[in-house]
Amino acid sequence: MIKAGTILEAARELNIKAAIEIPKDVQRKVEQMAAGETNHLSRYVLEKILQNYEAAIKDRSPMCADTGLPRYYAKIGNDAVIEGGMVNLERVLRQATADTTTSIPLRPNRVHPFSRKDHNNNVGIHAPTVDYTFEPDADWMDMTVVHKGGLFGGEYRMLFPADGIPGLKRFFLDSLAEFLRRGMACQPAVIGVGVGGTKDVCVRLSKEAACLRIVGDRNPDPDIAKLEEELIELGNNAGFGPMGFPGDASVLDVHIEAAYAHTGGMPVGIQQFCYAQRRKTARIFSDNRVEFREDPQWFTPYYRRDTID
Ligand code: SF4
Structure with missing residues:
Protein backbone atom coordinates (compact mmCIF):
# COMPACT_ATOMS: atom_id res chain seq x y z
CA MET A 1 0.00 0.00 0.00
CA ILE A 2 1.17 3.54 -0.78
CA LYS A 3 1.09 5.41 2.53
CA ALA A 4 -0.36 8.90 2.86
CA GLY A 5 2.78 10.03 4.71
CA THR A 6 4.97 8.95 1.78
CA ILE A 7 2.81 10.93 -0.66
CA LEU A 8 2.90 14.00 1.61
CA GLU A 9 6.70 13.95 1.88
CA ALA A 10 7.11 13.31 -1.87
CA ALA A 11 4.68 16.10 -2.78
CA ARG A 12 6.49 18.58 -0.53
CA GLU A 13 9.83 17.65 -2.10
CA LEU A 14 8.34 17.84 -5.60
CA ASN A 15 7.14 21.39 -4.98
CA ILE A 16 10.59 22.41 -3.74
CA LYS A 17 12.43 20.82 -6.67
CA ALA A 18 9.94 22.14 -9.25
CA ALA A 19 10.19 25.71 -7.96
CA ILE A 20 13.99 25.79 -7.77
CA GLU A 21 15.65 23.32 -10.16
CA ILE A 22 15.36 23.95 -13.89
CA PRO A 23 15.00 20.67 -15.83
CA LYS A 24 18.20 19.79 -17.72
CA ASP A 25 16.46 19.50 -21.11
CA VAL A 26 15.28 23.12 -20.84
CA GLN A 27 18.63 24.42 -19.61
CA ARG A 28 20.48 22.69 -22.48
CA LYS A 29 18.11 24.20 -25.05
CA VAL A 30 18.46 27.73 -23.64
CA GLU A 31 22.27 27.28 -23.71
CA GLN A 32 22.05 26.29 -27.39
CA MET A 33 19.85 29.29 -28.15
CA ALA A 34 22.21 31.67 -26.36
CA ALA A 35 25.18 30.28 -28.31
CA GLY A 36 23.38 30.75 -31.64
CA GLU A 37 21.68 34.10 -31.00
CA THR A 38 23.06 36.92 -33.21
CA ASN A 39 21.05 39.83 -31.74
CA HIS A 40 23.18 41.18 -28.88
CA LEU A 41 20.21 42.20 -26.69
CA SER A 42 18.52 38.84 -27.06
CA ARG A 43 21.77 37.03 -26.37
CA TYR A 44 22.20 39.14 -23.22
CA VAL A 45 18.69 38.18 -22.07
CA LEU A 46 19.33 34.47 -22.65
CA GLU A 47 22.61 34.65 -20.73
CA LYS A 48 20.80 36.33 -17.82
CA ILE A 49 18.17 33.58 -17.88
CA LEU A 50 20.94 30.99 -17.59
CA GLN A 51 22.56 32.88 -14.71
CA ASN A 52 19.18 33.07 -13.01
CA TYR A 53 18.80 29.26 -13.23
CA GLU A 54 22.16 28.86 -11.48
CA ALA A 55 21.37 31.49 -8.82
CA ALA A 56 18.08 29.77 -7.95
CA ILE A 57 19.84 26.45 -7.32
CA LYS A 58 22.70 28.09 -5.40
CA ASP A 59 20.37 30.16 -3.21
CA ARG A 60 17.66 27.45 -2.95
CA SER A 61 15.04 30.01 -3.96
CA PRO A 62 12.38 29.93 -6.70
CA MET A 63 13.64 30.63 -10.21
CA CYS A 64 10.88 33.23 -10.73
CA ALA A 65 9.29 35.58 -8.19
CA ASP A 66 5.92 34.68 -9.68
CA THR A 67 5.72 31.05 -8.59
CA GLY A 68 2.60 30.54 -10.71
CA LEU A 69 -0.25 28.23 -9.81
CA PRO A 70 0.86 24.90 -8.30
CA ARG A 71 -0.96 21.94 -9.86
CA TYR A 72 -0.64 18.16 -9.81
CA TYR A 73 -0.80 15.44 -12.43
CA ALA A 74 -1.37 11.99 -10.95
CA LYS A 75 -0.88 8.86 -13.03
CA ILE A 76 -2.21 6.00 -10.96
CA GLY A 77 -1.48 2.34 -11.65
CA ASN A 78 -4.58 0.17 -12.02
CA ASP A 79 -3.36 -2.02 -9.14
CA ALA A 80 -2.18 0.81 -6.86
CA VAL A 81 -3.71 1.01 -3.38
CA ILE A 82 -3.55 4.42 -1.70
CA GLU A 83 -3.97 4.74 2.04
CA GLY A 84 -7.29 6.49 2.67
CA GLY A 85 -8.25 6.35 -1.00
CA MET A 86 -8.51 9.15 -3.53
CA VAL A 87 -10.16 11.60 -1.14
CA ASN A 88 -7.20 11.28 1.20
CA LEU A 89 -4.81 11.72 -1.74
CA GLU A 90 -6.46 15.06 -2.56
CA ARG A 91 -6.32 16.16 1.09
CA VAL A 92 -2.62 15.30 1.24
CA LEU A 93 -1.86 17.28 -1.95
CA ARG A 94 -3.67 20.31 -0.52
CA GLN A 95 -1.66 19.96 2.68
CA ALA A 96 1.63 19.76 0.73
CA THR A 97 0.69 22.87 -1.24
CA ALA A 98 -0.07 24.84 1.93
CA ASP A 99 3.10 23.58 3.66
CA THR A 100 5.44 24.49 0.82
CA THR A 101 3.79 27.85 0.18
CA THR A 102 5.19 28.72 3.61
CA SER A 103 8.44 26.74 3.59
CA ILE A 104 9.93 27.49 0.14
CA PRO A 105 8.19 30.07 0.10
CA LEU A 106 5.81 30.21 -2.88
CA ARG A 107 3.90 33.37 -3.63
CA PRO A 108 0.30 32.90 -2.36
CA ASN A 109 -1.20 33.64 -5.77
CA ARG A 110 -4.58 31.99 -5.33
CA VAL A 111 -7.45 34.30 -4.41
CA HIS A 112 -11.25 34.08 -4.60
CA PRO A 113 -12.20 35.61 -7.97
CA PHE A 114 -14.86 37.96 -6.50
CA SER A 115 -13.97 38.70 -2.89
CA ARG A 116 -10.20 38.35 -3.56
CA LYS A 117 -10.04 36.42 -0.29
CA ASP A 118 -6.59 34.83 0.07
CA HIS A 119 -5.91 31.92 2.43
CA ASN A 120 -2.20 32.69 1.94
CA ASN A 121 -1.49 29.06 1.14
CA ASN A 122 -2.46 28.57 -2.55
CA VAL A 123 -5.42 26.42 -1.46
CA GLY A 124 -9.06 27.23 -2.20
CA ILE A 125 -11.99 26.27 -4.39
CA HIS A 126 -10.56 24.13 -7.25
CA ALA A 127 -7.08 25.03 -6.06
CA PRO A 128 -4.74 23.28 -6.48
CA THR A 129 -6.07 21.30 -9.44
CA VAL A 130 -5.32 17.59 -9.70
CA ASP A 131 -5.56 15.87 -13.09
CA TYR A 132 -5.65 12.10 -13.29
CA THR A 133 -4.86 9.37 -15.71
CA PHE A 134 -4.39 5.67 -15.16
CA GLU A 135 -1.92 3.02 -16.23
CA PRO A 136 -2.53 -0.72 -16.71
CA ASP A 137 -0.34 -3.41 -15.10
CA ALA A 138 1.12 -1.06 -12.49
CA ASP A 139 0.88 -0.73 -8.71
CA TRP A 140 2.84 2.53 -8.49
CA MET A 141 1.73 6.14 -8.70
CA ASP A 142 3.49 8.89 -10.66
CA MET A 143 3.03 12.37 -9.26
CA THR A 144 4.06 15.41 -11.29
CA VAL A 145 4.06 18.93 -9.89
CA VAL A 146 3.85 21.88 -12.27
CA HIS A 147 3.99 25.55 -11.27
CA LYS A 148 2.62 27.39 -14.27
CA GLY A 149 1.74 31.03 -14.69
CA CYS A 274 7.69 29.95 -20.23
CA TYR A 275 11.45 29.46 -19.81
CA ALA A 276 10.92 29.16 -16.02
CA GLN A 277 9.76 25.57 -16.48
CA ARG A 278 8.73 24.40 -13.04
CA ARG A 279 7.98 20.67 -13.29
CA LYS A 280 9.17 17.58 -11.43
CA THR A 281 7.96 13.99 -11.21
CA ALA A 282 8.22 11.23 -8.61
CA ARG A 283 7.26 7.58 -8.88
CA ILE A 284 5.94 6.25 -5.59
CA PHE A 285 6.15 2.46 -5.50
CA SER A 286 3.85 0.15 -3.52
CA ASP A 287 6.71 -0.51 -1.06
CA ASN A 288 6.91 3.29 -0.51
CA ARG A 289 10.21 3.82 -2.33
CA VAL A 290 10.27 7.20 -4.08
CA GLU A 291 12.24 7.94 -7.26
CA PHE A 292 12.44 11.51 -8.59
CA ARG A 293 12.96 12.24 -12.29
CA GLU A 294 12.62 15.08 -14.81
CA ASP A 295 10.59 13.41 -17.59
CA PRO A 296 6.91 13.23 -16.54
CA GLN A 297 6.25 10.35 -19.02
CA TRP A 298 2.62 11.47 -18.98
CA PHE A 299 1.82 10.56 -22.60
CA THR A 300 2.06 6.78 -22.49
CA PRO A 301 0.78 4.48 -25.28
CA TYR A 302 -2.17 3.71 -23.00
CA TYR A 303 -2.99 7.41 -22.59
CA ARG A 304 -2.90 7.89 -26.38
CA ARG A 305 -4.81 4.65 -27.15
CA ASP A 306 -7.28 4.82 -30.04
CA THR A 307 -9.06 1.47 -29.91
CA ILE A 308 -11.34 -0.22 -27.35
CA ASP A 309 -8.42 -2.08 -25.81
S1 SF4 B 1 5.74 33.86 -17.49
FE1 SF4 B 1 7.20 32.54 -16.39
S2 SF4 B 1 9.12 33.70 -16.18
FE2 SF4 B 1 7.46 35.15 -16.74
S3 SF4 B 1 6.72 35.97 -14.77
FE3 SF4 B 1 5.40 34.22 -15.28
S4 SF4 B 1 6.36 32.45 -14.29
FE4 SF4 B 1 7.91 34.09 -14.32
Whole structure:
Protein backbone atom coordinates (compact mmCIF):
# COMPACT_ATOMS: atom_id res chain seq x y z
CA MET A 1 0.00 0.00 0.00
CA ILE A 2 1.17 3.54 -0.78
CA LYS A 3 1.09 5.41 2.53
CA ALA A 4 -0.36 8.90 2.86
CA GLY A 5 2.78 10.03 4.71
CA THR A 6 4.97 8.95 1.78
CA ILE A 7 2.81 10.93 -0.66
CA LEU A 8 2.90 14.00 1.61
CA GLU A 9 6.70 13.95 1.88
CA ALA A 10 7.11 13.31 -1.87
CA ALA A 11 4.68 16.10 -2.78
CA ARG A 12 6.49 18.58 -0.53
CA GLU A 13 9.83 17.65 -2.10
CA LEU A 14 8.34 17.84 -5.60
CA ASN A 15 7.14 21.39 -4.98
CA ILE A 16 10.59 22.41 -3.74
CA LYS A 17 12.43 20.82 -6.67
CA ALA A 18 9.94 22.14 -9.25
CA ALA A 19 10.19 25.71 -7.96
CA ILE A 20 13.99 25.79 -7.77
CA GLU A 21 15.65 23.32 -10.16
CA ILE A 22 15.36 23.95 -13.89
CA PRO A 23 15.00 20.67 -15.83
CA LYS A 24 18.20 19.79 -17.72
CA ASP A 25 16.46 19.50 -21.11
CA VAL A 26 15.28 23.12 -20.84
CA GLN A 27 18.63 24.42 -19.61
CA ARG A 28 20.48 22.69 -22.48
CA LYS A 29 18.11 24.20 -25.05
CA VAL A 30 18.46 27.73 -23.64
CA GLU A 31 22.27 27.28 -23.71
CA GLN A 32 22.05 26.29 -27.39
CA MET A 33 19.85 29.29 -28.15
CA ALA A 34 22.21 31.67 -26.36
CA ALA A 35 25.18 30.28 -28.31
CA GLY A 36 23.38 30.75 -31.64
CA GLU A 37 21.68 34.10 -31.00
CA THR A 38 23.06 36.92 -33.21
CA ASN A 39 21.05 39.83 -31.74
CA HIS A 40 23.18 41.18 -28.88
CA LEU A 41 20.21 42.20 -26.69
CA SER A 42 18.52 38.84 -27.06
CA ARG A 43 21.77 37.03 -26.37
CA TYR A 44 22.20 39.14 -23.22
CA VAL A 45 18.69 38.18 -22.07
CA LEU A 46 19.33 34.47 -22.65
CA GLU A 47 22.61 34.65 -20.73
CA LYS A 48 20.80 36.33 -17.82
CA ILE A 49 18.17 33.58 -17.88
CA LEU A 50 20.94 30.99 -17.59
CA GLN A 51 22.56 32.88 -14.71
CA ASN A 52 19.18 33.07 -13.01
CA TYR A 53 18.80 29.26 -13.23
CA GLU A 54 22.16 28.86 -11.48
CA ALA A 55 21.37 31.49 -8.82
CA ALA A 56 18.08 29.77 -7.95
CA ILE A 57 19.84 26.45 -7.32
CA LYS A 58 22.70 28.09 -5.40
CA ASP A 59 20.37 30.16 -3.21
CA ARG A 60 17.66 27.45 -2.95
CA SER A 61 15.04 30.01 -3.96
CA PRO A 62 12.38 29.93 -6.70
CA MET A 63 13.64 30.63 -10.21
CA CYS A 64 10.88 33.23 -10.73
CA ALA A 65 9.29 35.58 -8.19
CA ASP A 66 5.92 34.68 -9.68
CA THR A 67 5.72 31.05 -8.59
CA GLY A 68 2.60 30.54 -10.71
CA LEU A 69 -0.25 28.23 -9.81
CA PRO A 70 0.86 24.90 -8.30
CA ARG A 71 -0.96 21.94 -9.86
CA TYR A 72 -0.64 18.16 -9.81
CA TYR A 73 -0.80 15.44 -12.43
CA ALA A 74 -1.37 11.99 -10.95
CA LYS A 75 -0.88 8.86 -13.03
CA ILE A 76 -2.21 6.00 -10.96
CA GLY A 77 -1.48 2.34 -11.65
CA ASN A 78 -4.58 0.17 -12.02
CA ASP A 79 -3.36 -2.02 -9.14
CA ALA A 80 -2.18 0.81 -6.86
CA VAL A 81 -3.71 1.01 -3.38
CA ILE A 82 -3.55 4.42 -1.70
CA GLU A 83 -3.97 4.74 2.04
CA GLY A 84 -7.29 6.49 2.67
CA GLY A 85 -8.25 6.35 -1.00
CA MET A 86 -8.51 9.15 -3.53
CA VAL A 87 -10.16 11.60 -1.14
CA ASN A 88 -7.20 11.28 1.20
CA LEU A 89 -4.81 11.72 -1.74
CA GLU A 90 -6.46 15.06 -2.56
CA ARG A 91 -6.32 16.16 1.09
CA VAL A 92 -2.62 15.30 1.24
CA LEU A 93 -1.86 17.28 -1.95
CA ARG A 94 -3.67 20.31 -0.52
CA GLN A 95 -1.66 19.96 2.68
CA ALA A 96 1.63 19.76 0.73
CA THR A 97 0.69 22.87 -1.24
CA ALA A 98 -0.07 24.84 1.93
CA ASP A 99 3.10 23.58 3.66
CA THR A 100 5.44 24.49 0.82
CA THR A 101 3.79 27.85 0.18
CA THR A 102 5.19 28.72 3.61
CA SER A 103 8.44 26.74 3.59
CA ILE A 104 9.93 27.49 0.14
CA PRO A 105 8.19 30.07 0.10
CA LEU A 106 5.81 30.21 -2.88
CA ARG A 107 3.90 33.37 -3.63
CA PRO A 108 0.30 32.90 -2.36
CA ASN A 109 -1.20 33.64 -5.77
CA ARG A 110 -4.58 31.99 -5.33
CA VAL A 111 -7.45 34.30 -4.41
CA HIS A 112 -11.25 34.08 -4.60
CA PRO A 113 -12.20 35.61 -7.97
CA PHE A 114 -14.86 37.96 -6.50
CA SER A 115 -13.97 38.70 -2.89
CA ARG A 116 -10.20 38.35 -3.56
CA LYS A 117 -10.04 36.42 -0.29
CA ASP A 118 -6.59 34.83 0.07
CA HIS A 119 -5.91 31.92 2.43
CA ASN A 120 -2.20 32.69 1.94
CA ASN A 121 -1.49 29.06 1.14
CA ASN A 122 -2.46 28.57 -2.55
CA VAL A 123 -5.42 26.42 -1.46
CA GLY A 124 -9.06 27.23 -2.20
CA ILE A 125 -11.99 26.27 -4.39
CA HIS A 126 -10.56 24.13 -7.25
CA ALA A 127 -7.08 25.03 -6.06
CA PRO A 128 -4.74 23.28 -6.48
CA THR A 129 -6.07 21.30 -9.44
CA VAL A 130 -5.32 17.59 -9.70
CA ASP A 131 -5.56 15.87 -13.09
CA TYR A 132 -5.65 12.10 -13.29
CA THR A 133 -4.86 9.37 -15.71
CA PHE A 134 -4.39 5.67 -15.16
CA GLU A 135 -1.92 3.02 -16.23
CA PRO A 136 -2.53 -0.72 -16.71
CA ASP A 137 -0.34 -3.41 -15.10
CA ALA A 138 1.12 -1.06 -12.49
CA ASP A 139 0.88 -0.73 -8.71
CA TRP A 140 2.84 2.53 -8.49
CA MET A 141 1.73 6.14 -8.70
CA ASP A 142 3.49 8.89 -10.66
CA MET A 143 3.03 12.37 -9.26
CA THR A 144 4.06 15.41 -11.29
CA VAL A 145 4.06 18.93 -9.89
CA VAL A 146 3.85 21.88 -12.27
CA HIS A 147 3.99 25.55 -11.27
CA LYS A 148 2.62 27.39 -14.27
CA GLY A 149 1.74 31.03 -14.69
CA GLY A 150 -1.96 31.54 -15.29
CA LEU A 151 -2.39 34.87 -17.04
CA PHE A 152 -0.98 34.83 -20.57
CA GLY A 153 -0.01 32.47 -23.36
CA GLY A 154 -3.25 30.48 -23.71
CA GLU A 155 -5.48 30.64 -26.80
CA TYR A 156 -8.41 28.73 -28.34
CA ARG A 157 -9.83 28.78 -31.86
CA MET A 158 -12.48 26.63 -33.52
CA LEU A 159 -11.06 25.67 -36.90
CA PHE A 160 -12.88 23.62 -39.50
CA PRO A 161 -11.66 20.67 -41.55
CA ALA A 162 -11.30 22.92 -44.62
CA ASP A 163 -8.87 25.15 -42.65
CA GLY A 164 -6.55 22.15 -42.41
CA ILE A 165 -2.82 22.49 -41.66
CA PRO A 166 -2.56 25.99 -43.22
CA GLY A 167 -5.29 27.21 -40.85
CA LEU A 168 -3.50 25.64 -37.90
CA LYS A 169 -0.23 27.34 -38.91
CA ARG A 170 -2.05 30.67 -39.24
CA PHE A 171 -3.49 30.32 -35.72
CA PHE A 172 -0.08 29.28 -34.38
CA LEU A 173 1.59 32.38 -35.87
CA ASP A 174 -1.26 34.67 -34.74
CA SER A 175 -0.89 33.43 -31.16
CA LEU A 176 2.90 33.89 -31.25
CA ALA A 177 2.49 37.44 -32.56
CA GLU A 178 -0.12 38.18 -29.89
CA PHE A 179 2.08 37.17 -26.98
CA LEU A 180 5.69 37.13 -28.17
CA ARG A 181 5.98 40.64 -29.55
CA ARG A 182 4.90 41.99 -26.17
CA GLY A 183 6.96 39.50 -24.17
CA MET A 184 3.78 38.44 -22.42
CA ALA A 185 4.62 34.80 -21.87
CA CYS A 186 8.31 35.24 -21.00
CA GLN A 187 9.86 33.56 -24.02
CA PRO A 188 11.61 31.37 -24.94
CA ALA A 189 8.73 29.01 -24.27
CA VAL A 190 7.54 25.51 -25.05
CA ILE A 191 4.38 25.74 -27.14
CA GLY A 192 1.76 23.05 -26.54
CA VAL A 193 -0.87 22.54 -29.25
CA GLY A 194 -3.99 20.44 -28.60
CA VAL A 195 -5.94 19.55 -31.73
CA GLY A 196 -9.38 17.93 -31.76
CA GLY A 197 -11.63 16.69 -29.00
CA THR A 198 -13.92 19.43 -27.67
CA LYS A 199 -13.07 22.94 -26.53
CA ASP A 200 -12.16 21.84 -23.02
CA VAL A 201 -10.24 18.76 -24.21
CA CYS A 202 -8.04 20.56 -26.75
CA VAL A 203 -7.20 23.27 -24.20
CA ARG A 204 -6.38 20.64 -21.57
CA LEU A 205 -4.23 18.70 -24.05
CA SER A 206 -2.38 21.84 -25.10
CA LYS A 207 -1.45 22.53 -21.48
CA GLU A 208 -0.34 18.94 -20.90
CA ALA A 209 1.67 19.05 -24.17
CA ALA A 210 3.42 22.25 -23.04
CA CYS A 211 4.10 21.15 -19.46
CA LEU A 212 4.46 17.36 -19.49
CA ARG A 213 6.78 16.55 -22.41
CA ILE A 214 10.50 17.23 -22.36
CA VAL A 215 12.28 19.43 -24.91
CA GLY A 216 13.25 17.32 -27.93
CA ASP A 217 10.45 14.78 -27.48
CA ARG A 218 8.51 14.08 -30.70
CA ASN A 219 4.98 12.70 -31.04
CA PRO A 220 5.10 9.00 -32.02
CA ASP A 221 2.77 9.67 -34.99
CA PRO A 222 5.23 10.57 -37.81
CA ASP A 223 2.82 13.04 -39.43
CA ILE A 224 2.31 14.90 -36.15
CA ALA A 225 6.06 14.76 -35.44
CA LYS A 226 6.72 16.35 -38.85
CA LEU A 227 4.21 19.10 -38.10
CA GLU A 228 5.91 19.73 -34.74
CA GLU A 229 9.21 20.27 -36.59
CA GLU A 230 7.53 22.58 -39.10
CA LEU A 231 5.96 24.71 -36.36
CA ILE A 232 9.29 24.97 -34.52
CA GLU A 233 10.88 26.26 -37.70
CA LEU A 234 7.97 28.60 -38.41
CA GLY A 235 8.04 30.02 -34.87
CA ASN A 236 11.79 30.46 -34.83
CA ASN A 237 11.86 32.24 -38.20
CA ALA A 238 9.29 34.85 -37.30
CA GLY A 239 11.84 37.35 -35.99
CA PHE A 240 10.97 36.98 -32.31
CA GLY A 241 13.58 36.54 -29.62
CA PRO A 242 13.34 36.21 -25.83
CA MET A 243 11.12 38.50 -23.76
CA GLY A 244 9.70 40.40 -26.73
CA PHE A 245 13.07 41.48 -28.19
CA PRO A 246 13.79 40.87 -31.88
CA GLY A 247 15.92 37.78 -32.25
CA ASP A 248 16.68 34.49 -33.92
CA ALA A 249 14.56 32.15 -31.79
CA SER A 250 11.86 32.18 -29.14
CA VAL A 251 10.45 28.66 -29.30
CA LEU A 252 12.09 26.00 -27.12
CA ASP A 253 9.94 23.29 -28.63
CA VAL A 254 6.48 22.55 -30.02
CA HIS A 255 4.48 19.59 -28.75
CA ILE A 256 1.24 18.60 -30.47
CA GLU A 257 -1.38 16.24 -29.08
CA ALA A 258 -4.47 14.99 -30.93
CA ALA A 259 -7.93 13.83 -29.87
CA TYR A 260 -10.77 12.57 -32.04
CA ALA A 261 -13.04 15.52 -32.85
CA HIS A 262 -16.58 16.11 -34.14
CA THR A 263 -16.53 15.42 -37.88
CA GLY A 264 -17.49 19.02 -38.61
CA GLY A 265 -14.75 20.71 -36.59
CA MET A 266 -11.08 20.98 -35.68
CA PRO A 267 -10.87 22.80 -32.33
CA VAL A 268 -7.36 23.93 -31.40
CA GLY A 269 -5.89 25.03 -28.06
CA ILE A 270 -2.46 26.62 -27.69
CA GLN A 271 -0.54 27.06 -24.43
CA GLN A 272 2.90 28.49 -23.75
CA PHE A 273 5.05 27.28 -20.87
CA CYS A 274 7.69 29.95 -20.23
CA TYR A 275 11.45 29.46 -19.81
CA ALA A 276 10.92 29.16 -16.02
CA GLN A 277 9.76 25.57 -16.48
CA ARG A 278 8.73 24.40 -13.04
CA ARG A 279 7.98 20.67 -13.29
CA LYS A 280 9.17 17.58 -11.43
CA THR A 281 7.96 13.99 -11.21
CA ALA A 282 8.22 11.23 -8.61
CA ARG A 283 7.26 7.58 -8.88
CA ILE A 284 5.94 6.25 -5.59
CA PHE A 285 6.15 2.46 -5.50
CA SER A 286 3.85 0.15 -3.52
CA ASP A 287 6.71 -0.51 -1.06
CA ASN A 288 6.91 3.29 -0.51
CA ARG A 289 10.21 3.82 -2.33
CA VAL A 290 10.27 7.20 -4.08
CA GLU A 291 12.24 7.94 -7.26
CA PHE A 292 12.44 11.51 -8.59
CA ARG A 293 12.96 12.24 -12.29
CA GLU A 294 12.62 15.08 -14.81
CA ASP A 295 10.59 13.41 -17.59
CA PRO A 296 6.91 13.23 -16.54
CA GLN A 297 6.25 10.35 -19.02
CA TRP A 298 2.62 11.47 -18.98
CA PHE A 299 1.82 10.56 -22.60
CA THR A 300 2.06 6.78 -22.49
CA PRO A 301 0.78 4.48 -25.28
CA TYR A 302 -2.17 3.71 -23.00
CA TYR A 303 -2.99 7.41 -22.59
CA ARG A 304 -2.90 7.89 -26.38
CA ARG A 305 -4.81 4.65 -27.15
CA ASP A 306 -7.28 4.82 -30.04
CA THR A 307 -9.06 1.47 -29.91
CA ILE A 308 -11.34 -0.22 -27.35
CA ASP A 309 -8.42 -2.08 -25.81
S1 SF4 B 1 5.74 33.86 -17.49
FE1 SF4 B 1 7.20 32.54 -16.39
S2 SF4 B 1 9.12 33.70 -16.18
FE2 SF4 B 1 7.46 35.15 -16.74
S3 SF4 B 1 6.72 35.97 -14.77
FE3 SF4 B 1 5.40 34.22 -15.28
S4 SF4 B 1 6.36 32.45 -14.29
FE4 SF4 B 1 7.91 34.09 -14.32
